[in-house]
Amino acid sequence: MENHRLSRPLPKGHQRIRLLIKTPRAMMQAAQAIAQVLPAGISIGLSGELGAGKTTFVKGFAAACSIPHDAVTSPTFTLINEYKGTVPIFHADLYRIGSDDELFRTGIYDLDMRQGFLLVEWPEKFKSLANYLDLFLVFSIKKDGRLLTITGNREIMNRLKTVKLEKR
Numbered sequence: 001m002e003n004h005r006l007s008r009p010l011p012k013g014h015q016r017i018r019l020l021i022k023t024p025r026a027m028m029q030a031a032q033a034i035a036q037v038l039p040a041g042i043s044i045g046l047s048g049e050l051g052a053g054k055t056t057f058v059k060g061f062a063a064a065c066s067i068p069h070d071a072v073t074s075p076t077f078t079l080i081n082e083y084k085g086t087v088p089i090f091h092a093d094l095y096r097i098g099s100d101d102e103l104f105r106t107g108i109y110d111l112d113m114r115q116g117f118l119l120v121e122w123p124e125k126f127k128s129l130a131n132y133l134d135l136f137l138v139f140s141i142k143k144d145g146r147l148l149t150i151t152g153n154r155e156i157m158n159r160l161k162t163v164k165l166e167k168r
């Protein structure tokens, strides 16, 4: 699977944590807790096979910004959704994007992210996007839940370490 390209090898100065998340509810809780310790302006890549829990994570993340769960829908056709919460959240799904040109035309590089967050599903489809992301989440389906692997630079990972997350 292409996913591994964004998570391995570990770039210099980056750190990684792994969490086993047993239920959709626990996924939303973890996402909400993570959102609460991140500074605005962060872009997050969400990789993993179909149904791995990427959109579920976005629902929890958005809840931390007072966005209701049902406002978060898979932007498969709209390509980028904007949810107006206490801060704006941009939610992109690149599953159907076929080329770098098409990606550029979505406007993903023009978003005013200073006060908000960008969460991108299927970032691994575009190598050019990796430099634009601050935090990489890889979701994988296990028989007892979802394994979530989080990679980012030391500063961001130190923030995440302040969150009480059940480690694997």
Ligand SMILES: Nc1ncnc2c1ncn2[C@@H]1O[C@H](COP(=O)(O)OP(=O)(O)OP(=O)(O)O)[C@@H](O)[C@H]1O
Binding pocket: 021, 022, 023, 024, 025, 027, 048, 049, 050, 051, 052, 053, 054, 055, 056, 057, 074, 121, 139, 145, 146
């Ligand atoms: N531990 C878990 N964490 C998250 N989702 C889970 C978990 N266990 C089961 N699920 C289920 O797996 C599905 C995840 O769907 P979701 O839409 O979040 O995946 P996705 O990665 O966004 O898929 P897609 O690539 O199609 O957009 C949901 O039906 C959810 O209820």
Ligand SMILES: [Mg+2]
Binding pocket: 054, 055, 056, 074, 093, 121
């Ligand atoms: Mg999804």
